[in-house]
Amino acid sequence: MLLLKTSVATGLDTLAGMHQALQSAIKLEHSTIPPYLYALYSLKPGYNEEIRQLIHSIVSEEMLHMSLACNILNAIGGQPNIDSPGFIPTYPGPLPGTVEHGLIVPLKPFSLELLSSVFMVIEEPENPLHFPQQRLMSGEVPETRTIGQFYDAIKQALLAHGKDWFTGNPDLQVSSWGIPAVTDLTSALAAIDLIVEQGEGTKDSPLDPEDEPAHYYRFAEIYYGHQLRPNPNVQPDTPPNQKYIYDGPVIPFDPAGVWPALTNPRLQDYAPGSIPLYACQNFSYTYTGVLKALHKTFNGQPDYLRTAIGLMESLKAQAQIIMATPAALGVSANAGPTFEYLPVLPVQ
Amino acid sequence: MSYLNGLRLHFAGRFQAAPSTVNNDITHFNNATFKPSYQQPQDASGPNGWWNPGGGAEWRLLGCTVTGAWMGGGQAANGDPILGCVVADSDRRAPAKIVDLDPQQQMVSQIWGLEVRICTAAGALLLRGQYEPTGFTDIWDRSHNGGGDSGASSMYQSVLTNLEWGDLRASPFMQALQATAAGPDGRLSIKFNVDGYNMNPTSPEFTRGRIVGTIGPATVDEPKHFVPGRQFVPEAALGSGFFTPTTGLGFCVAQVDTADSCIYLDLGNAVPTTVPGGPMLNQGQLQLVAWVQPDNQNPFFQNIGDPIDYMSPDWYARTAGVVMLPATRALTADELSAVQNNQLGLLLTNGNTRQLTPESPQGLYVRADTFVFRLDAGQTATLDLWATQFGQPLPAAQGPILLQLDPSQLQGGPGEPAVATPTTALTFPAQVQTDANGRATVQVQANDLSSPRDYIDGQVYGLRASLPAIGYDLTDYPLGQWNFVSLLVFDPYTPKEPVTWYDDLQPIFQQYANLYPIMSRFLNLADPQAVWANRELLLMAFGLPITDANTMPVTRDLSGPKRAAILRWLGQSELQMGQPPMTEPQPQALAETAAPTVAGPPAAAPAGAPTGAPRGGKTAAAARRLVLQKP
Structure with a gap:
């Protein structure tokens, strides 16, 4: 379970504090995307198709969550800041806003170990079904917050103080590609519920409002190698953690269908003048371009989203080529795309 | 300026x-004769998909x-x-x-x-x-x-x-x-x-x-x-x-x-x-x-x-x-x-x-500003022609601008469909008067074709402007060998009602899956289920203006009516398959089976590797120009 510093959600009773908290939410939602994409891209074409689709669905929802956080911030008159050098975290490292001694998130090719030690930790709910939970001692002052608590704090503060905050220009709202607009308190609360439930499920069910397993459980499906399905023997008194069971259709994993890509590649790791350096510079330049396109989208030009989506699609083909390229002469590992802020393509 | x-x-x-480069060879457009090897880079065994199929x-x-x-x-x-x-x-x-x-x-x-x-x-x-x-x-x-x-x-x-x-x-x-x-x-x-x-x-x-x-x-x-x-x-x-x-x-x-x-x-x-x-x-x-x-x-x-x-x-x-x-x-x-x-x-x-x-002779010159056009049947291309002498507007008194079809620089080799025929596909005046600025605007109308090139849509034409004092010397090209207008005229197309996969989309998408192996990194265009599953993205891409970097098809070689039919199919509430043809279409999963072997980058870059000039690029096309095939 990720633990956030309390400082990311302080002063929520003021509009400025709420702006800051939502900007933190945008950064946090984004920060999961590079590691998930890295694992996704590491799956060789034609292999591990079910796993690819599950991870892809999770990444898509992380993008939705980031978009919803932007919409809420715009709805209360803030300005999402997506195009800045510090927006992309350094990998390996803690996700933005999380405690320093907490989870260190790497860029690594897909493996079941990565799934259980990183991705399922990122997505782990406060009270995961099937797993024991860690409760705070009564009266103890919490110094950290889970993601669910973070969003709940935002929600409670909006309920308490936010009814006059929704003065943002509705024309700034992005409402295409399945992203709901946020224009008032009700739609903001619904957006927060969607973020939390897609990520964590609900207290009693692993399913999100679309009846899909929440992210944690989707990763667990891959880990256990079976889809999650309702327990056919459920009784009225069956406890929540027995209502579902990982014994649905098989989700096979073929380790040979993963590119042996580098872990935590940086541009500086590649030889000057080499094919992987050029390709990774192009990738980082394109990724920076995605952030710039999203910044434009959420700062006054909602229609620009389709251009951003087009750019994201071009990332995919680039990454697949990079992952199939040796990192250097005589090295057994393949290259991996770098997620670095690169506003100008270097002289090559 | x-x-x-x-x-x-x-x-x-x-x-x-x-x-x-798979599409550098016109015969690769023929779905009936396409081979998976055409998606591989050229090697000792043959040209395959030339030098950059991926x-x-x-x-x-x-x-x-x-x-x-x-x-x-x-x-x-x-x-x-x-x-x-x-x-x-x-x-x-x-x-x-x-x-x-x-x-x-x-x-x-x-x-x-x-x-x-x-x-x-x-x-x-x-x-x-x-x-x-x-x-x-x-x-x-x-x-x-x-x-x-x-x-x-x-x-x-x-x-x-x-x-x-x-x-x-x-x-x-x-x-x-x-x-x-x-x-x-x-x-x-x-x-x-x-x-x-x-x-x-x-x-x-x-x-x-x-x-x-x-x-x-x-x-x-x-x-x-x-x-x-x-x-x-x-x-x-x-x-x-x-x-x-x-x-x-x-x-x-x-x-x-x-x-x-x-x-x-x-x-x-x-x-x-x-x-x-x-x-x-x-x-x-x-x-x-x-x-x-x-x-x-x-x-x-x-x-x-x-x-x-x-x-x-x-x-x-x-x-x-x-x-x-x-x-x-x-x-x-x-x-x-x-x-x-x-x-x-x-x-x-x-x-x-x-x-x-x-x-240029006597300082005379004439040129069309925009010189590449794609036209649906019934559309017109507007040529913006400029006539000059010594860099000044050519006075109208010096005569009209002449126009004639000239296929000499188009490329059509043995065993390929003939280019620039029928000549009735384009209607335009043989000559046009200039205005005081030496300019003239000419409408070139595209007429209905009946698939003159069979397995590839439409036909290409060349249209060359000249002046009376220059005439048409198609050996020396006194106003420049490359100074002509290129036009691609698409076949007319009327989709079935409703638009279906087998009747309308399958032949088109199979061709794209064949010619653009890189698409298999996104989806198998030859697979209707994959296309349907990605319809939101495809609706966007096929609906973008041709000027957009993300438009589909990337090759801009699809007529307006065919694009419209694709958009209608994608926009339907249910997947419309239609009836498969009597003979099964070409292997539907060609792109899918080829996907894992799509030409990626080479394994290593030997230092000082020579820069070769492989076949299949512009040089090979230039060698097929009609002007070089005169008896």
Whole structure:
């Protein structure tokens, strides 16, 4: 379970504090995307198709969550800041806003170990079904917050103080590609519920409002190698953690269908003048371009989203080529795309 | 005005053009005979999918920097912070695309969806502009050693519109440029030359080449894609390459600037190189001359300015081949008179050898501004024709502009469908009068075709303009071999009702899955379930304007009615399969089975690997030109 510093959600009773908290939410939602994409891209074409689709669905929802956080911030008159050098975290490292001694998130090719030690930790709910939970001692002052608590704090503060905050220009709202607009308190609360439930499920069910397993459980499906399905023997008194069971259709994993890509590649790791350096510079330049396109989208030009989506699609083909390229002469590992802020393509 | 102007900047760097080459062979469009090997790179066993079957059509500016800037009147913008700034493509959308018009007209490849950006080295924006798509022209065999596509050079000229300016306070040069482009119609002229293209798949430079270019002012009442100035038209040597001049220089243009009292000459695509993308070839002294032909006296060459310093260090990168003549003083009245009333020439003197590259005959010239068109049946192309003499509007009294079909530069080899037939597919006047500005607008109407090329949609045509005093010499092309209009006319198409996969989409999408293996990285276009599952993305991509970098098909070779049918199918509430044909269509999962082996980058890049000139590029297409197939 990720633990956030309390400082990311302080002063929520003021509009400025709420702006800051939502900007933190945008950064946090984004920060999961590079590691998930890295694992996704590491799956060789034609292999591990079910796993690819599950991870892809999770990444898509992380993008939705980031978009919803932007919409809420715009709805209360803030300005999402997506195009800045510090927006992309350094990998390996803690996700933005999380405690320093907490989870260190790497860029690594897909493996079941990565799934259980990183991705399922990122997505782990406060009270995961099937797993024991860690409760705070009564009266103890919490110094950290889970993601669910973070969003709940935002929600409670909006309920308490936010009814006059929704003065943002509705024309700034992005409402295409399945992203709901946020224009008032009700739609903001619904957006927060969607973020939390897609990520964590609900207290009693692993399913999100679309009846899909929440992210944690989707990763667990891959880990256990079976889809999650309702327990056919459920009784009225069956406890929540027995209502579902990982014994649905098989989700096979073929380790040979993963590119042996580098872990935590940086541009500086590649030889000057080499094919992987050029390709990774192009990738980082394109990724920076995605952030710039999203910044434009959420700062006054909602229609620009389709251009951003087009750019994201071009990332995919680039990454697949990079992952199939040796990192250097005589090295057994393949290259991996770098997620670095690169506003100008270097002289090559 | 135009880039060939006193106020201008030059840039130099690299470019990337990474087309898919499976579609370089027209027979690959035939779904019935397509083989999976066509998606593999060429090897010892055969040409397969030529040299870059995995290409995604990206066209990029790479590491280009501003190498020179001029304030006008020969005054260098020394010390201006624009020097060293970056000329880049878009930092916020997909890269531009390079697209052939057709496998049987590969000599006008267009750049679509290019945004040109000038920024500081740290990325601070100075200028953003949208590049109006255009094809290259004047391709020629530039390199003295090493031919093929790598030895070729060509040029692109267009305009930047929808200009967005950044903080220009530090740069007087950029402020001066901005002042020329005020208002909503503000635009700039941009021209660049590309050569030294690398076709060696084991090199980090694969699909890249050298680019040098110039950006300057533009106005709405001048051509976008050429300079209506003094056109130098070399004669062609015999051979099957692109174009080899007999007199040492390629096509080029000069502009007489009476305000600056000088001549701006653009040699950027005209001086040969020693090797592909290499230094300029020293051919001796290069001098601009007026070819004075007085009554009752022998003609003579009058020097205009000093010899051109084309061999000075870094000349090409610093100037992009643009020179001002005279270099250090104004034209004398005598020189100006000689220039305005006589044919010009570029004289190369090397020992006792003299070679003259002349201006077009009698200084006459005619050209269509936009010269590449795609037309649905019933649509018209509007040709914007400009007739000039000695760079001035040609008076209407000198006669009309002539137009005739000319397929001679189109490419159709043995075993391929015939090009440019039927000739009834286009309706246009054989001649047209010019206005007081030497201009004429002509509508070229596309008529219904009945699939003259069977397995590939539509037909390609060439349309050449000339003048009565020039006529049609289809051997020497006195106004330039490449000076003609290329048109792709699509077959008429009426989809079934409702639109179904088998009746309408399957043949189209199977062809794309065959020809563009890179698509399999996204989805298998030949699989209706995969297409249906991705319909939201596909609806967006097929609905984008053709100018958008992300439009589908990337190749822009789909007619309007077929695009509309695809959009209707994708927009239906349920998957409409229709009835499969009696004979099963081609292997539906071709792209899928081929996916894991899509040509990726090579495993290693041996140091010093030679730059080969594999088959399947422009050189192979140029060798199939009809003009070379005359009995």
